[in-house]
Amino acid sequence: MTQWRKFSVSIFLICLLEFVFWAYCTVSAAGAAEEMYMVKGIETFKNAASLVERTSNENNLKEADIHHHGLGLFANTAIDGHNGVGRLGVWIAVAAQELMAHPYEFYQMLKFKFFYKVPDFPKNLSEADIYSYKKLVKVSRSFAAVIAELPEDLRRPIANFYLVLRGLDTVEDDMSIPLEKKMPELRSFYKHLYEKGWNVSGYGDNADERDLLERFHYVVDVFLDLKPAYQQVIADITRRMGEGMAKYAGEKTVVTLEDYNEYCHYVAGLVGIGLSQMFAASGLESEKFGQMDELANSMGLFLQKTNITRDYLEDVTAVNPRIFYPKDIWGKYAKNIGDLKEPENKEQALQCLNEMVTNAMAHINDCLDYMMLLTHPNVFKFCGLPQAMAIATLARIYNNYDVFKREVKIRKGEAVQIMMYGGNYETIISYFVQYIKELEDKIPESDPNAEKMRHYIAVARARIAKGRGRQQ
């Protein structure tokens, strides 16, 4: 071998080694990014690292958690969970992009791995904030991801809003709390927001939720530190939601279409209304968003009805079955709602399912209207991603008998794709176009609600063709 060839081979081997090592670092960093993603507000690597240093003792953070900075894109894919097919491939692809886009950060990451010394930690992120952001990532990855990209003005209040409602929801979902205790607790839950130091132990079906309520004083701390305008929205929505949940916690069940809309309003429409008021209060969107209750409510209903329709089997077969399908709909197709999952009722089951999907589609025009009024790109993304997931889910479950046999979800790949590339107006609208087409292609000729479904599809297409409601 000539000197020259030896030299080239060595260079090649060094590059290969470098690549393998780099891939290893980025992949471990991607895992860490999930945890750290919410702390993106801390803008420098140094600060992120020191934050970890500070919190690692109390929270057992892994050392790898420190590889945070500049990993937003990684986190987006990492959020999808730990079992996605091809996840490693996506990471490496994204990591390659990241490296090219931010070589300096990569250098920092390596440097950190070997030469890290404890720097000063940020002085202005409180323990309560750290707890809140970490908790958010734990209890809702998908939500944490979109929230992380909001401007700081909205990120903190909306994260707080989510945790407050999650606390309320934990009380509602805990079937071990006797009703005579649960109802007043739901109704007065909002008052705890003004009780500094308030927490409660023993509520919640899983460890994360129990912990949230046990350390609710952190959530209260952040709440009390928010602008009064945000506090008012959060407290008001929590009060109204608690009221509604109490109403449906007892004897009352979802029977009529009005009940269905009312229940969904309490648990999801109100969230839409509250968020809208917060957008207005932040000044990032127009003041009109404070009074767009009707459209904002539809945004929530579209998501909630999609989930209720999808979750038939889970809800019907739960230890404490909870029926959210309105009897006005399922009653047309079966004597008992549980009968729909029996193979001999397949035809009726599909018609019932299709009517539920069609009912959700009634909100699509409002959702498009609402989204087209948004002007801030990150607020748009925050609102649009869940909507895109919902329309994808509706297209998946429509006329799909699997809903009665197993859990049905959109493909991991689809979810990742929507999360990663679905952030702007054009992509979100293109998802709507795509999934509306899929729905249309699945309409069975004989379906009693076929005409209605075609109508909603035509309305949505017309809305999309008309374009944005306002110039940017």
Ligand SMILES: *[C@@H]1O[C@H](CO)[C@@H](O)[C@H](O)[C@H]1NC(C)=O
């Ligand atoms: C923390 O301090 C930085 C710079 O001093 C500032 O930009 C940021 O808004 C502060 N964050 C909070 C939560 O106070």
Ligand SMILES: *[C@@H]1O[C@H](CO)[C@@H](O)[C@H](O)[C@H]1NC(C)=O
């Ligand atoms: C709950 O609040 C009390 C009183 O504010 C406090 O002493 C206690 O440490 C809190 N519980 C937890 C688990 O932090």
Ligand SMILES: *[C@@H]1O[C@H](CO)[C@@H](O)[C@H](O)[C@H]1NC(C)=O
């Ligand atoms: C609907 O289900 C998805 C996935 O399970 C979840 O992330 C989302 O929070 C749910 N949305 C509503 C409004 O319940």
